[in-house]
Amino acid sequence: MTGKVLTFYLGGLLFGLDIVAVKEIQRNIEYTPVPDSPAHIVGLFNMRGQVVTLLDLAYLLNNEKEPEKGRTVCIVLKPKADAPDHIGFLIERTGSVVDIHDDISEGPPANMSGELTRFVKEVVKLNEELLMVIDSEVIFEQ
Amino acid sequence: MQNLEFIKEFIEEATVHVETVENGLLLFGNGTDEPDTIHGIFRAVHSIKGTAGFFGLQNIIKIAHVMENLLGEVRNGNLAMTNDMVDYLLAANDCLKEMIVDVENSDDRDVSVHIENITAILENRKPNPSIEPVVEFVITDEKNQEVLFADNEKTIITDALKHGHGLYKIRLRLNENIKANPSPVMFFNKLSSIGQIIDSYTDISEVGGLDDILNADINFIFLFTTVLEKTLISLALDIPEEDIVELDIDTKKEDLAQILMKDLDFSNAVQKLEPLSVQRQIGESNTGTTKDIIAHSVAIEEMKSVNSPGSSMISSASPNVDDAGDMVKKAQAVAVDDTVRVHVSLLNDLLNLASEMVLGRNQLLRCLEDHRKEIAGLNSVLQNIDNITTELQEKIMQTRMQPVAKVFNKFPRIIRELSKKLGKDIDLQMEGTEVELDKSIIESLADPLTHLIRNAADHGIERPELRELQGKSKTGHVFLKAYHEGGRVNIDIIDDGAGIKVEKIKAKALERGLMRASEAESMSEREILNMLFQPGFSTAEQVTDVSGRGVGMDVVKTNIEKLGGAIDIMTRPGQGTTFRLALPLTLAIIPSLIVEVAGQKFALPQVNLQEMVRIKPGDPNRKIERCQGAQVLRLRGRLLPIIHLGNVLGLRKEPLDTTKVVRVLVLKIGTKQYGLAVDAIHDGEEILVKPLPKHLGECPCYSGVTILGDGKVAMILNPEGISGKANLRFTEEQPKKSAEEEQSAMESMAESQNLLLFQCSGTETFSLDLSMVARVEPIQASQIERIGEKEYIQFRGDSLRVIRPEQYLPVTRREGQPDKLYVIIPKLVKYPMGILIHRIDDIIQTRVKFNQENIKAKGLVGSTILHNRIVLVINIYDLFELAAPDQYQVHERHSHSGNRRTVLLVEDTPFFAKMERSYLEWAGYRVLYGSNGKEAWEILQNSSVDVVVSDIQMPIMDGYELVKRIRADQGFASLPVIALTSMTDERSRQLGREAGFDFYEAKLDKERILDRLEEALRLRREAG
Structure with a gap:
């Protein structure tokens, strides 16, 4: 793709999301865990009267439940017409906004793990590191 | 495209009219019609026809036209309404309804059947001599051509003539002339308020279809009678004078005179056309049927009572043009409806905002709580805001409330049709149609209720011959009742039919593989009845097209539960079945109790909350007992299963710690009851229910989410889901609500x-x-x-x-x-x-x-x-x-210790009574028996008793009360009374002794009881 991507770190890796899909970044959130809910649900929090469902993206990506790290930064996605609920996910820290274009990106490499390839739309070859761009549609499907 | 708006308005308006027609026709079907009914129907059909004319909706006009003709005949007394006619009219009205919903395609429908049916009735009727002579008249237009009228139209004209009305032909250009008016519907209403439309047609020779109508300017022509002069009409309707053509009415003078005479003698004709008579009171300023005739008459009454200058102006119909124009406008202004149509989405937004405001208020109050005293005047401001917010929220909630009549009203029709189809005689009675529920609940109720009503008619009510055999009335009764109970609304669907045979359900469930035979054995009647709600279950012996297709009851249950309600079945073989729906008043804001488990707060809807019990360790009266892993609490003689919320949700593993204070919420869902233990109980809070986010998937323990006063999100608990998750199996039949008879009490x-x-x-x-x-x-x-x-x-x-x-x-x-x-x-x-x-x-x-x-x-x-x-x-x-x-061998010495002395045994539980009696009789006592304190007291009055052995906990009069009475009576001063009880702790003993028992013993200890008896009798002898 060509356009701006918001980058963030999760599990030490650099990920990115099409900036069009992002509603906002929330810091210092206090979320409420939901006992007896699916494993990929972290909890719910109140964003100006809207209830946002927090997903565990790290868990979705590698199927491992990480110990609670007390993270309080999250990215909230723009709700879509067919998925009006607000969803978001916790991240380690935000990166920056980078411009990408088709010349420097390609599809996920063949040896990438199966779970990851479901989410990673393409890999962008930045100068210093690789950026994995996540497909927000797939997150909504969870 | 303003016209689209017009069409929408027409649809809304016409929908109301077809409903009026349907309800009115049904009254005829029942024979419960009133003189007003026919007028109402007639006006409604007339309005549909009139407004449809603006849009050139030919099919709608055609049907409405024939319906109007037939109704007109009935109204004029030329024809009596028969059941067949009601059927045909209903069918035609249905067709009308469908076409109105789908206006754009309405002209593609084939409506000839309805038209033929109704026309046939009109043609077949026997010529019925009119009660009043119809004036012979010929009407000619400007080109001196004769204009032909249908009979009922002639009647209107005749009537109008009597009041000196003129007859006009008015040409309207839709886009041009109506511009001054908000919409055709409004225009039509305006027209109706000043005169009466006799016939209308749309000149659509140049118009292809609805799309064209929306854009093109079309000519709408109608015949109209009014008392107003040509110039006044032009003024009142805001249309150019040249579009109004006065028609010549050529009548024989003597005919007119005759009619006028009659009118003076006794206002027969006037009474028949009620609208006219009402309007004549205001000096015939306007005539004709209007759809809000009631508003008019009310307005007139008001004008009369205040005796405003306006009324005198109206009554003296002045020839002055300006005055008359004023007059029309005034009459219009007073008659304006005092309701406003608002889109539901706006109400929903308002409700959401109000709810957010409530939350905002809660947060504000919490924040400022500590500063109430510091800032002068803050307290009263906060209180004011508090009250206003609450009131605002309540009012907005009310805007969404609608009477259940909205759903109920369609059932007379359904029952009428079902009884025909099924060949059964069914009478439907409704009660509490004024009870209000939230709009969203009302809307979701239609399907489940229809299903239950159909079931009652199809499965419940037996065939008439079968009913007669059983000595019941031939007519089956279905009773639909809505009423308030404990902050909820119950809707009962009661039939006096065959009832549900539990055995049959069991057999069917086994056959369908819905349960195993081993399960069936241990199931209670209620559980078996609940099998009805299993997917894929149907008990109808024959599958009819009415019901019994094996889908539905499970959907009914799911739908009701989605609304936060519950459904319950009560049945008596041969006597009937009652389905009871218990519904919340509203979905959006509910009172709840905030509880805490493992440091996390949850909201529990208060509708399910019966009571809160705090159990201190070591309290002999309230303790949690264990029964093979299951924890139970004895609450007023019943066992209440106790589960801990933390265990159910997986927040804690260890079982309930009974060495600490335990807080139990007693929850009730339908007839099921259980205790939910939590770590802490906080305040009650009004919460705004938000739906569960979709991403949470199926979480049965929650019914929604909410934002608490502190701004944090909390899950709303679903008591039903929790009991399911905790695998609570409710087997036993709960006792029925008392009040029936003393016996059952x-x-x-x-x-x-x-x-x-x-x-x-x-x-x-x-x-x-x-x-x-x-x-x-x-x-x-x-x-x-x-x-x-x-x-x-x-x-x-x-x-x-x-x-x-x-x-x-x-x-x-x-x-x-x-x-x-x-x-x-x-x-x-x-x-x-x-x-x-x-x-x-x-x-x-x-x-x-x-x-x-x-x-x-x-x-x-x-x-x-x-x-x-x-x-x-x-x-x-x-x-x-x-x-x-x-x-354990009881000493032989006891065997004849009784010595034929008389013991009064008081015990309510048959099991213990039987055992104790056997001990006493074995020992040679003569035993008199009472099942409670009151019975015992009566026996004491009539028989000589040597010693009383009594239980403590009994219905009607307990052991304490009994012994107090005995001790209070001089005649029984020395009568020994022994308490036998299972409450053997020290406190109970203490209480027992204070009440006056001589001895206080544990039940069933045979030897000890006999020892005590002897001791008591010996003491008595010594004392005596």
Whole structure:
């Protein structure tokens, strides 16, 4: 793709999301865990009267439940017409906004793990590191 | 595209009209019509026709036209409404309804059937001499051509002529002329208020279809009668004078005179056309039918009472143009409806905002709580905001409330059709149609209710011949009732039909594989009835096209539960069935209780909350007892299963710690009751229910989410889902609501027993009263050690003898034993022994009714039937006496100690009564028996009694009350009274002694009871 991507770190890796899909970044959130809910649900929090469902993206990506790290930064996605609920996910820290274009990106490499390839739309070859761009549609499907 | 808006408005308006027509026609069907009914229907059809004319909706006009003709005949008394006519009109109205919903395609429909049917009626009718002479007249237009009219139209004209109205032909250009008016519908209403439309047609020669109409300017031509002059019409309607053509009416003078005479004699004709008569009162300023005739008359009344200048102006219909124009406008202004149409989405937004405001207020109050005193004046401001917010929220909630009549109104029609189709006579009665519910609930109720009504008519009500055979009235009754109960609205659907046969449901459920035969045995009637709600279940012997297609009841239940409601079935074979829907008033904001588990807050809807119980450790009256892992609380004589919210949600593993204070919320869903233990209980809070986010998937324990006053998100608990998640199985039938008869009240008050059902090596099922069980311990077969003939286990560092009941009782025995067994440790015994059993079946709460004495043996109290099985009730003392004669043999000295003296035994539980009686009789006492304090007191008045032995907890009059009465009476001063109870703690003893009991003993300790009896009698002798 060509356009701006918001980058963030999760599990030490650099990920990115099409900036069009992002509603906002929330810091210092206090979320409420939901006992007896699916494993990929972290909890719910109140964003100006809207209830946002927090997903565990790290868990979705590698199927491992990480110990609670007390993270309080999250990215909230723009709700879509067919998925009006607000969803978001916790991240380690935000990166920056980078411009990408088709010349420097390609599809996920063949040896990438199966779970990851479901989410990673393409890999962008930045100068210093690789950026994995996540497909927000797939997150909504969870 | 303004016209699209017009069409929408037409649809809204016409929808209301077709409903009026339907309801009115149904009144005719029932014979409950009133003189006004026909007018109402007629006006509604007329309005549809008129407005449809603006849009050139040919089919709608055609149908409305024939309907109007027929209705006009009825209205004028030329034709009596028959059932056939009602049917045809209903069918035509349905067609109209469908076309209105789908206006754009309405002209593609084939409506000829309806038109032919109705026309046929009109043609076939016998010429009915008109009550009043119709004036012979010829009307010609400007080109001197004769204009032809239908009979009913002639009547209108005749009538109009009597009042000196003129007849006009008015040409309207839709886009041009109506510009000054908000919409065609409004324009039509305006027209109706000043005169009467006789006929209308749209010149659509240049118009292809609806799309064209929306854009093109079309000519709408109508014939109109009014008292107003040409110039006034032009002014009132805001249309150019040249578009109004006055038609010449050529009447024979003598005819007119005759009619006018008649009119003076007795206003027969006027009465018949009521609208006219009403409007004549205001000086005939306007005539004709208007759809809000009531508003008019009210307005007129008001004008009269205040005697405003306007009324005098109207009554003196002035020829002055300006005045008359004013007059029309005034009449219009007063008549304006005092309601406003608002889109539901706007109301929803308002409601959401109000709810957010409530939350905002809560946060504000919390923030400023500490500063209330510091800032002068803050307190009153906060209180004011608090009150206003609450009121605002309530008012906005009210805007969404609608009467259940909205759903109920369609049922007379459905029942009418069903009774025809099914060949049954069914009468539908409705009550409480004014009860209001939230709009969203009303809307979602239509389908489930329709289904239940159909079921009642199809499955419930029997065929007329069958009903007669059973001595019932031929007509079946379906009763639909809405009423408030405890902050909820109940809707009962009651039929007096055949009732539901539990056996049949059972058989069907087995056949469909919905349950296993082994399950079926142990299921209570209620559980079996609930099988009806299983997906894929249908009991109709024949599948009809009315119902019985095997879909539905499960959907009904799901839909009702989605609304936060519950559904319940009560049935009596041969007498009928009642389905009860319990619904919340509103969905959006609910009162809730905030509870805490593992540091997390949850909101519990208060509708399900019955009470809160705080259990202190060591409190003898309220304690949580264990029953093989299950924790139960004795609450007013019933066993309440206790589960901890933390355990259900997986927030904690350890079981409930009864050494600390336990807080239990008693929850009730329908007839099911259970206790939910939580760590802490906070305040009540009004919460705004938000739906569960979709990403959470299926979380049965929650019904939604909310934002609390502190801004944090909290889950809303779903008591129904929690009980399901915790695998609570509700087997026993709860006692019915009292108030029916004293008998049933007494039954429900009677102390019911909690029985432990178990099996030994044989096939028999045994039971023991739970009050005699200290605990049940699982053990391994290898832990049993043999010493001589006896078996022992190690229990709490001591050796405990265990016995196998089958060795001492006349029951089947099988060799071999499973690896895992259970030991029942009894209480209230002198020498503890464990009872070794193979399997625990169940714990049930019931009132035991003993069977006839055919199963009798030492060691057994008797037998009873539970879950369709014979259950042997063990007499633990007899059993122990058999197993350990040296410890338990009651000394022979007791055998004739009774000496034919009279004991009054007072005990409500038949089981204990039977056992105690057997002891006393064995010892040679004469036993009189009363099942409660009141009965005992009556016996005391009539018989001579030597000693009273009484239970404490009894219905109607308990033991304390009884002994107080005895002690208060001089005649019984020296009568010994012994309490026999299972409450043997020190506090209860203390209470008992204070109340006046001489002795206070544990139930069932045979030897001790007999000792005490002798002692009491000896003391009495000495005293005497």
